[in-house]
Amino acid sequence: MRNRVIDVAALRCRYGDFEAVRGVDLAVDQGELFALLGTNGAGKTTVLETLEGLRRPSAGRVRVLGVDPHRDRAAIRARTGIMLQESGFPGDLTVAEMARLWRRGDHGDALERLDLGHRRDVRIRQLSGGERRRLDLLLAVLGRPELLFLDEPTTGLDPESRQRTWEVVRELLAEGTTVVLTTHYLEEAESLAHRLAILHEGVVVVSGTLVDVLAAQPARISFDLPGRLGVDALPMLGGDVVHNPSGRVDVRTRHLQEDLEILLTWARRDGLALGRLRANHASLEDVFHAARGGREVIAA
Numbered sequence: 158m159r160n161r162v163i164d165v166a167a168l169r170c171r172y173g174d175f176e177a178v179r180g181v182d183l184a185v186d187q188g189e190l191f192a193l194l195g196t197n198g199a200g201k202t203t204v205l206e207t208l209e210g211l212r213r214p215s216a217g218r219v220r221v222l223g224v225d226p227h228r229d230r231a232a233i234r235a236r237t238g239i240m241l242q243e244s245g246f247p248g249d250l251t252v253a254e255m256a257r258l259w260r261r262g263d264h265g266d267a268l269e270r271l272d273l274g275h276r277r278d279v280r281i282r283q284l285s286g287g288e289r290r291r292l293d294l295l296l297a298v299l300g301r302p303e304l305l306f307l308d309e310p311t312t313g314l315d316p317e318s319r320q321r322t323w324e325v326v327r328e329l330l331a332e333g334t335t336v337v338l339t340t341h342y343l344e345e346a347e348s349l350a351h352r353l354a355i356l357h358e359g360v361v362v363v364s365g366t367l368v369d370v371l372a373a374q375p376a377r378i379s380f381d382l383p384g385r386l387g388v389d390a391l392p393m394l395g396g397d398v399v400h401n402p403s404g405r406v407d408v409r410t411r412h413l414q415e416d417l418e419i420l421l422t423w424a425r426r427d428g429l430a431l432g433r434l435r436a437n438h439a440s441l442e443d444v445f446h447a448a449r450g451g452r453e454v455i456a457a
């Protein structure tokens with residue numbers, strides 16, 4: 158069995174009279190990437206700060222790397238890396254000076270890995286927003302932390318820098334680092350996460366492995382019905398069929414492979430072309446919207 162790195166039960170956090178986190182349970186194993194998702198104000202930063210030991214919960218049990226992160230902050234601090242949403246670097250230092258100041262040693266490799274090698278002698282204030290974000294990540298991963306907290310690490314990055322960040326995160330995971338990520342980019346979570354939780358108003362509304370969470374939502378088939386046909390011409394399908402005024406048909410189904418086969422067999426038999434045919438399993442975007450509607454609570 159894998160080591161449990163984070164174990165949270167019935168966590169509650171208050172700001173005065175306002176309870177921002179209302180009974181959250183989380184578990185993260187070693188080497189996993191755990192994505193904490195939710196709308197603005199859902200409570201992600203509050204949970205993250207509690208895990209980092211920066212905030213004392215008002216109730217509940219929190220264990221990070223086997224200890225209480227608030228009480229044993231010094232122990233946790235030495236074993237974790239944190240990339241905050243906003244950094245406050247002294248702008249006069251150069252990239253290389255900042256890296257040296259942060260941790261002793263030669264940072265040549267790490268600078269190259271994040272494509273900052275050619276910027277090592279540039280002052281921080283002269284970096285672009287994306288380069289500054291990569292420097293944040295560099296500082297968080299120097300010293301090879303066992304546990305890495307990434308708070309919206311790719312906000313403001315161009316697609317290439319985002320890909321590079323993902324590559325670095327994947328390398329760290331392959332080396333056994335455990336990662337807790339918050340992001341508003343659902344495709345980022347879908348591409349990186351093993352396990353996730355969606356928070357809504359301080360409560361976990363969806364949680365589980367990425368595979369289970371996606372499998373719990375219906376898949377979608379869509380296509381243009383040839384003009385002369387009505388929806389009643391379609392064969393019997395397992396899923397729900399919606400015929401849009403535009404002529405496009407949407408099928409929401411829990412039997413993607415079977416329904417697709419029925420449709421294709423029918424189309425071939427009658428010599429029909431299904432225009433712009435698409436078949437997709439559910440995306441995290443679908444899960445997120447269903448959860449926000451409060452219609453579905455999935456615990457896998």
Ligand code: ATP
Binds near residue numbers: 172175177196198203
């Ligand atoms: P975002 O996606 O915008 O970063 P979040 O999910 O991280 O949001 P939190 O920052 O944890 O959300 O905030 C959760 C709730 O607690 C919000 O309603 C917020 O207004 C409230 N809150 C956060 N910090 C404080 C504070 N210092 N005092 C009072 N209320 C606060």
